[in-house]
Amino acid sequence: xxxxxxxxxxxxxxxxxxxxxxxxxxxxxxxxxxxxxxxxxxxxxxxxxxxxxxxxxxxxxxxxxxxxxxxxxxxxxxxxxxxxxxxxxxxxxxxxxxxxxxxxxxxxxxxxxxxxxxxxxxxxxxxxxxxxxxxxxxxxxxxxxxxxxxxxxxxxxxxxxxxxxxxxxxxxxxxxxxxxxxxxxxxxxxxxxxxxxxxxxxxxxxxxxxxxxxxxxxxxxxxxxxxxxxxxxxxxxxxxxxxxxxxx
Numbered sequence: 183x184x185x186x187x188x189x190x191x192x193x194x195x196x197x198x199x200x201x202x203x204x205x206x207x208x209x210x211x212x213x214x215x216x217x218x219x220x221x222x223x224x225x226x227x228x229x230x231x232x233x234x235x236x237x238x239x240x241x242x243x244x245x246x247x248x249x250x251x252x253x254x255x256x257x258x259x260x261x262x263x264x265x266x267x268x269x270x271x272x273x274x275x276x277x278x279x280x281x282x283x284x285x286x287x288x289x290x291x292x293x294x295x296x297x298x299x300x301x302x303x304x305x306x307x308x309x310x311x312x313x314x315x316x317x318x319x320x321x322x323x324x325x326x327x328x329x330x331x332x333x334x335x336x337x338x339x340x341x342x343x344x345x346x347x348x349x350x351x352x353x354x355x356x357x358x359x360x361x362x363x364x365x366x367x368x369x370x371x372x373x374x375x376x377x378x379x380x381x382x383x384x385x386x387x388x389x390x391x392x393x394x395x396x397x398x399x400x401x402x403x404x405x406x407x408x409x410x411x412x413x414x415x416x417x418x419x420x421x422x423x424x425x426x427x428x429x430x
Contacts, residue, residue, distance in 0.1 A: 211389065215403040216244065216340050219368035220251025222388050227336065227366060231256040235333035235361065239263040241347055242318060243407035248368060249338035250415045256336075260419035261328050262412070263337055264318055265351045266311035268304075270297055275396060277343070278304070280350035281311050283319070283327065284357055288350040321409055322416060330358040337363065341397030342370035342387070345378050352381055369400045 213219035230236060236258045240249030246262060253260035265282040269275065270293070278297065279289035287308065294304075319327075337351050348365050355363055365378050366386040371394040379385040389400060398404040 212399075213368055213401050215401065216247035216368075216407070217251055219340065219388070219401070220248035220338075221255070223248060223338070223366055223368045223386070224252045224255035226386050226388060227252060227256060227364070230334065230336060230364065231258075233334050236336070237261060237328060237330070237333055238336045238338060239351075239355075240412075241265055241337065241339040241351055242322065243409070243412050244341075245339035245367075246412045246415055247407060248340050249336075250419060252336065252338055252366065253419055254422070258336075259328075259423055260416065262318075262322050262416065263335075263351050263355065264315050264322075265347045265354070266315050267347045268307050268311055271299070271303065271307070275343070277346035278307070280346045281308060281315060282350040282354035283315065284354045286350055286354035286357070288346060288353060290344055290346050293344070318409070322412055330355060330360050332359070332361050334362040335360045335364065337365050339367045341400065342367045342374045342378065343394075343397055345370070345374040348378060349381060352378075369394070369397060 213222070236256065238249050238253035238256065238258050238260050240246035240260065240262050242262050242264060249260060252258075263283065265280050267274075267280050268278040268289075270278055276293065277290060278294050278299070279287065281287050335355055337348060337355065339348055342348055342365075348367070352363055352365060362383045364384045364386060365382045368387065369389040369391070370378075370387045372390045372392060375385055375387055375390050391400070394400075
């Protein structure tokens with residue numbers, strides 16, 4: 183066997199990360215796509231299956247295909263938790279912070295200080311992302327958000343770089359007094375994962391590589407998820423839940 187690609191295919195054929203010494207920071211694998219990443223993540227979350235009040239919440243848009251697989255495996259309802267990253271102008275993958283449903287705004291203070299972004303520009307970014315948050319609220323769930331009080335929430339994204347979006351989601355969700363919050367992603371920067379573990383009841387990931395630089399590098403297919411795909415997955419999950427409820 184030769185080549186990094188062949189090694190990845192061999193690891194996948196033999197069960198994925200199980201041959202990578204069982205370590206979160208194994209470097210010999212890429213996820214094929216978000217669906218495969220979701221199935222691998224679901225395997226790490228199986229102990230939550232069957233819990234009363236369990237709900238899986240995907241962070242749109244990229245977190246929803248991952249969350250769909252998790253919800254299917256755990257036989258839990260699927261919904262979205264709306265949060266928008268505040269990207270650095272010209273380097274939008276870097277998160278200055280995030281805004282979430284409920285008027286929550288979270289900042290990465292160290293990055294904000296180092297970037298020297300004028301307050302006027304920051305206000306414009308926040309206002310733009312809040313408008314997009316409102317648009318998505320109407321597009322994805324015109325019936326309104328689900329009740330989260332006293333429920334176990336699994337918040338799912340496709341990866342955690344700075345973790346700003348997930349941390350904003352956690353803070354917003356906490357205001358609704360759930361019983362438990364679990365943050366989950368297929369891949370995460372190790373430092374981000376450790377910081378997040380201080381803010382949630384559990385933080386679960388498949389892969390926390392020491393040489394992490396961006397989420398996309400750990401996926402073979404990292405095409406942007408569309409609004410239509412989000413709606414289709416939510417409808418598919420709701421249909422499956424309806425069939426399960428009607429089964430004898």
